[in-house]
Amino acid sequence: MTVEVIVGNLADSVHASALKSLLAEYALDPMGGAAQLAPELLESLPDKLAVRPDYLFVLAVSGDEHVGLVNCFEGFSTFKGKPLINIHDVMVSRRWRGQGIAQQMLRLVEEVAVQRGCCKLTLEVLEGNKTAQRTYLNLGFEGYQLDPEMGRAMFWEKPL
Numbered sequence: 001m002t003v004e005v006i007v008g009n010l011a012d013s014v015h016a017s018a019l020k021s022l023l024a025e026y027a028l029d030p031m032g033g034a035a036q037l038a039p040e041l042l043e044s045l046p047d048k049l050a051v052r053p054d055y056l057f058v059l060a061v062s063g064d065e066h067v068g069l070v071n072c073f074e075g076f077s078t079f080k081g082k083p084l085i086n087i088h089d090v091m092v093s094r095r096w097r098g099q100g101i102a103q104q105m106l107r108l109v110e111e112v113a114v115q116r117g118c119c120k121l122t123l124e125v126l127e128g129n130k131t132a133q134r135t136y137l138n139l140g141f142e143g144y145q146l147d148p149e150m151g152r153a154m155f156w157e158k159p160l
Contacts, residue, residue: 001062003096005104007112008057008069016046018059018066026069026091031129056085056112058105060092068092070105080119085109087123090132102135110139124155 008015020042026032049055052073060068071089076082087109092101106121113121123141125132144153 003060003062003067003099003101003104005058005060005068005101005108007108008059010046010050010057015059016050019046019049019057019069022059022066022069022091022093023071023089025093026089029091029094031126031132032089032091056109058108060096060101060105062096067096068101068105070102070109072109074116074118075122077119082119083116084118084120084122085113085116087121090123097131102132103139106135106139 008019010016010019023045024037024042027035027037049057054074056072056074058070058072059066069089069091070087072085072087075084075086077084087106090102090106092099110121121141122144123136125136145151
Protein backbone atom coordinates (compact mmCIF):
# COMPACT_ATOMS: atom_id res chain seq x y z
CA MET A 1 0.00 0.00 0.00
CA THR A 2 1.13 3.53 -0.67
CA VAL A 3 1.94 5.93 2.13
CA GLU A 4 1.26 9.65 1.94
CA VAL A 5 3.13 12.08 4.17
CA ILE A 6 1.33 15.26 5.22
CA VAL A 7 1.68 18.17 7.62
CA GLY A 8 -0.77 17.49 10.43
CA ASN A 9 -3.46 19.89 11.59
CA LEU A 10 -4.64 19.61 15.19
CA ALA A 11 -7.89 21.41 14.31
CA ASP A 12 -8.73 18.20 12.41
CA SER A 13 -10.11 15.71 14.94
CA VAL A 14 -8.77 12.78 12.89
CA HIS A 15 -5.23 14.21 13.05
CA ALA A 16 -5.59 14.93 16.78
CA SER A 17 -6.73 11.35 17.36
CA ALA A 18 -3.81 10.04 15.29
CA LEU A 19 -1.38 12.08 17.40
CA LYS A 20 -2.74 10.52 20.58
CA SER A 21 -2.78 6.93 19.33
CA LEU A 22 0.66 7.09 17.69
CA LEU A 23 2.26 8.68 20.76
CA ALA A 24 0.64 6.07 22.99
CA GLU A 25 2.12 3.35 20.77
CA TYR A 26 5.53 5.05 20.70
CA ALA A 27 5.64 5.38 24.49
CA LEU A 28 5.22 1.60 24.84
CA ASP A 29 8.14 0.90 22.48
CA PRO A 30 11.59 0.45 24.07
CA MET A 31 12.81 3.46 22.05
CA GLY A 32 10.01 5.56 23.56
CA GLY A 33 10.65 4.51 27.15
CA ALA A 34 8.48 1.34 27.27
CA ALA A 35 5.96 2.94 29.63
CA GLN A 36 2.34 3.87 29.13
CA LEU A 37 1.51 7.57 28.98
CA ALA A 38 -1.16 8.79 31.37
CA PRO A 39 -4.57 8.83 29.65
CA GLU A 40 -5.26 12.38 30.87
CA LEU A 41 -1.97 13.56 29.32
CA LEU A 42 -2.80 11.97 25.97
CA GLU A 43 -6.28 13.45 26.02
CA SER A 44 -5.03 16.99 26.74
CA LEU A 45 -2.01 16.92 24.44
CA PRO A 46 -3.65 18.04 21.15
CA ASP A 47 -5.12 21.14 22.83
CA LYS A 48 -1.82 21.96 24.54
CA LEU A 49 0.12 21.62 21.29
CA ALA A 50 -2.46 23.44 19.15
CA VAL A 51 -1.79 26.73 20.96
CA ARG A 52 1.98 26.53 20.40
CA PRO A 53 2.97 28.54 17.31
CA ASP A 54 6.34 26.74 17.30
CA TYR A 55 4.79 23.26 16.89
CA LEU A 56 4.91 21.25 13.66
CA PHE A 57 3.87 17.68 13.14
CA VAL A 58 3.96 15.34 10.21
CA LEU A 59 1.80 12.28 9.71
CA ALA A 60 2.27 9.25 7.48
CA VAL A 61 -1.04 7.92 6.20
CA SER A 62 -1.94 4.73 4.34
CA GLY A 63 -5.60 4.67 3.38
CA ASP A 64 -7.50 5.39 6.60
CA GLU A 65 -4.60 4.32 8.82
CA HIS A 66 -2.07 6.69 10.39
CA VAL A 67 1.25 4.82 10.44
CA GLY A 68 3.88 7.35 11.47
CA LEU A 69 4.45 10.64 13.23
CA VAL A 70 7.14 13.29 13.62
CA ASN A 71 6.75 15.99 16.30
CA CYS A 72 8.87 19.12 15.91
CA PHE A 73 9.34 22.47 17.58
CA GLU A 74 10.85 25.60 16.13
CA GLY A 75 13.79 27.10 17.96
CA PHE A 76 16.33 29.78 17.12
CA SER A 77 20.05 29.73 16.42
CA THR A 78 21.74 32.75 17.97
CA PHE A 79 24.94 32.03 16.03
CA LYS A 80 23.10 32.00 12.67
CA GLY A 81 20.37 34.52 13.52
CA LYS A 82 17.74 32.19 12.02
CA PRO A 83 15.12 29.73 13.17
CA LEU A 84 15.80 26.00 13.39
CA ILE A 85 13.56 22.96 13.68
CA ASN A 86 14.15 20.50 16.52
CA ILE A 87 12.80 17.08 15.67
CA HIS A 88 11.47 15.77 18.97
CA ASP A 89 9.69 12.47 18.22
CA VAL A 90 10.04 10.18 15.21
CA MET A 91 7.93 7.03 15.19
CA VAL A 92 6.67 4.52 12.68
CA SER A 93 4.17 1.84 13.74
CA ARG A 94 5.92 -1.49 14.19
CA ARG A 95 4.32 -3.31 11.25
CA TRP A 96 5.16 -0.43 8.89
CA ARG A 97 8.86 -0.19 9.73
CA GLY A 98 11.57 -0.84 7.15
CA GLN A 99 9.66 0.82 4.29
CA GLY A 100 11.36 4.23 4.31
CA ILE A 101 8.45 6.01 6.01
CA ALA A 102 10.65 7.83 8.54
CA GLN A 103 12.77 9.16 5.67
CA GLN A 104 9.66 10.39 3.85
CA MET A 105 8.41 12.20 6.94
CA LEU A 106 11.80 13.75 7.67
CA ARG A 107 12.11 14.96 4.08
CA LEU A 108 8.81 16.80 4.51
CA VAL A 109 10.05 18.31 7.78
CA GLU A 110 13.12 19.51 5.88
CA GLU A 111 10.96 21.04 3.13
CA VAL A 112 8.94 22.96 5.72
CA ALA A 113 12.15 24.09 7.45
CA VAL A 114 13.54 25.42 4.16
CA GLN A 115 10.25 27.24 3.48
CA ARG A 116 10.49 28.84 6.93
CA GLY A 117 14.07 29.98 6.34
CA CYS A 118 15.53 27.67 8.98
CA CYS A 119 19.28 27.21 9.18
CA LYS A 120 19.25 23.60 10.41
CA LEU A 121 17.40 20.61 11.75
CA THR A 122 18.34 19.13 15.11
CA LEU A 123 17.41 15.89 16.83
CA GLU A 124 18.47 13.49 19.52
CA VAL A 125 18.85 9.74 19.14
CA LEU A 126 19.49 6.96 21.63
CA GLU A 127 22.92 5.31 21.40
CA GLY A 128 21.29 1.89 21.10
CA ASN A 129 18.92 2.88 18.29
CA LYS A 130 21.20 1.89 15.41
CA THR A 131 18.33 1.74 12.90
CA ALA A 132 17.39 5.36 13.55
CA GLN A 133 21.03 6.41 13.46
CA ARG A 134 21.44 4.86 10.00
CA THR A 135 18.32 6.66 8.81
CA TYR A 136 19.55 10.00 10.13
CA LEU A 137 23.05 9.53 8.69
CA ASN A 138 21.55 8.67 5.29
CA LEU A 139 19.58 11.91 5.41
CA GLY A 140 22.70 14.00 6.14
CA PHE A 141 22.53 14.33 9.93
CA GLU A 142 25.74 14.01 11.92
CA GLY A 143 27.06 14.54 15.41
CA TYR A 144 27.45 18.22 16.27
CA GLN A 145 30.77 19.79 17.13
CA LEU A 146 32.30 23.23 16.83
CA ASP A 147 35.91 22.17 17.29
CA PRO A 148 37.05 18.52 17.05
CA GLU A 149 39.39 19.05 20.01
CA MET A 150 36.38 19.91 22.20
CA GLY A 151 34.43 16.85 21.07
CA ARG A 152 30.83 16.33 20.09
CA ALA A 153 27.88 18.00 21.76
CA MET A 154 26.06 15.95 24.39
CA PHE A 155 22.35 16.07 25.10
CA TRP A 156 21.64 16.46 28.82
CA GLU A 157 18.50 17.07 30.82
CA LYS A 158 17.45 18.22 34.28
CA PRO A 159 13.92 17.16 35.18
CA LEU A 160 11.90 19.86 36.95
